[in-house]
Amino acid sequence: MAVVFEKTKMLTDVPFHYCPGCTHGIAHRLLAEAIEELGKEDEAIGVAPVGCAVFAYNYFNCDMMEAAHGRAPAVATGIKRVHPDKLVFTYQGDGDLASIGTAEIIHAAARGEKITTIFINNAIYGMTGGQMAPTTLEGQVTTTSPYGRKKEHCGLPIKMSEIIATLDGAAYVERVSMHDVPNIIKAKNAIKKALQYQIAGKGFSFIELLSTCPTNWGMTPADALEWLKDNMIPYYPLGVKKEVEL
Amino acid sequence: MAKLTINEDACKGCSLCTRVCPKHILELNREKLNAKGYHPIHCINMDECIGCASCARMCPDVVFTVER
Numbered sequence: 001m002a003v004v005f006e007k008t009k010m011l012t013d014v015p016f017h018y019c020p021g022c023t024h025g026i027a028h029r030l031l032a033e034a035i036e037e038l039g040k041e042d043e044a045i046g047v048a049p050v051g052c053a054v055f056a057y058n059y060f061n062c063d064m065m066e067a068a069h070g071r072a073p074a075v076a077t078g079i080k081r082v083h084p085d086k087l088v089f090t091y092q093g094d095g096d097l098a099s100i101g102t103a104e105i106i107h108a109a110a111r112g113e114k115i116t117t118i119f120i121n122n123a124i125y126g127m128t129g130g131q132m133a134p135t136t137l138e139g140q141v142t143t144t145s146p147y148g149r150k151k152e153h154c155g156l157p158i159k160m161s162e163i164i165a166t167l168d169g170a171a172y173v174e175r176v177s178m179h180d181v182p183n184i185i186k187a188k189n190a191i192k193k194a195l196q197y198q199i200a201g202k203g204f205s206f207i208e209l210l211s212t213c214p215t216n217w218g219m220t221p222a223d224a225l226e227w228l229k230d231n232m233i234p235y236y237p238l239g240v241k242k243e244v245e246l
Numbered sequence: 247m248a249k250l251t252i253n254e255d256a257c258k259g260c261s262l263c264t265r266v267c268p269k270h271i272l273e274l275n276r277e278k279l280n281a282k283g284y285h286p287i288h289c290i291n292m293d294e295c296i297g298c299a300s301c302a303r304m305c306p307d308v309v310f311t312v313e314r
Contacts, residue, residue, distance in 0.1 A: 001313040002313065003313050015255075025306030221260040222265050
């Protein structure tokens with residue numbers, strides 16, 4: 001018998017601290033496998049965010065740097081400019097990237113920094129206890145929107161991929177989901193492609209992964225995946241938002 | 247003929263794997279608690295496993311190793 005699936009060497013043996021059923025674990029694995037398949041294990045440098053994934057530096061088997069809240073693209077810019085031959089990625093959630101770090105991500109993309117950003121969108125602040133995020137859906141109940149998010153009060157959720165895709169420096173932008181196995185396979189291919197754009201020096205690459213937060217959504221992990229499919233995908237359509245020639 | 251190896255102590259009992267298994271042979275082991283205090287997943291009929299690795303792709307905690 002041949003091994004058809006085993007844990008990638010790009011992940012350490014440290015068990016994830018995430019809640020049961022949290023899709024952060026899947027996203028970590030996909031990114032780690034993509035780096036391994038590209039043979040860049042020794043050249044990868046990651047930047048961890050603030051949020052649930054703050055301990056990402058314990059899980060990836062490569063050099064990692066922890067950035068201040070939202071500042072991962074700025075830190076990654078510095079790393080990439082000093083080490084242009086390295087594969088530099090940031091891994092950020094929606095509170096980190098779409099709220100406090102909006103300026104950093106927009107300008108890193110506008111400058112066309114040759115880095116890759118993995119953006120985890122679960123429509124809520126996870127680590128701090130389920131507050132409303134810029135990506136929280138209209139009507140969604142959170143601890144700071146107990147009657148549901150209202151458009152007249154908070155506007156509508158920000159679509160980060162579409163915003164990044166309007167910027168000239170962005171080379172590859174795609175939104176994928178992790179709600180079932182076929183979409184998880186597509187998500188990995190998207191991450192791998194984004195890294196290839198960086199390796200080819202084409203510019204900024206950005207992958208948005210629609211994710212769940214069973215704990216703060218108040219659902220079972222299985223129900224959370226269904227909720228993602230039924231509610232998030234209609235508002236956050238999947239697909240390639242920008243693609244320059246590779 | 248396939249073989250599934252489960253790292254039981256890494257399992258958090260989220261049961262996402264049971265949802266994607268085409269043979270419905272994964273279940274929480276209610277007789278057992280792991281080091282984290284969860285009922286870990288176990289395979290109730292290894293002979294039926296086809297080694298598709300759907301469980302492994304869905305698992306957020308990378309507990310499965312699949313051989314075929």
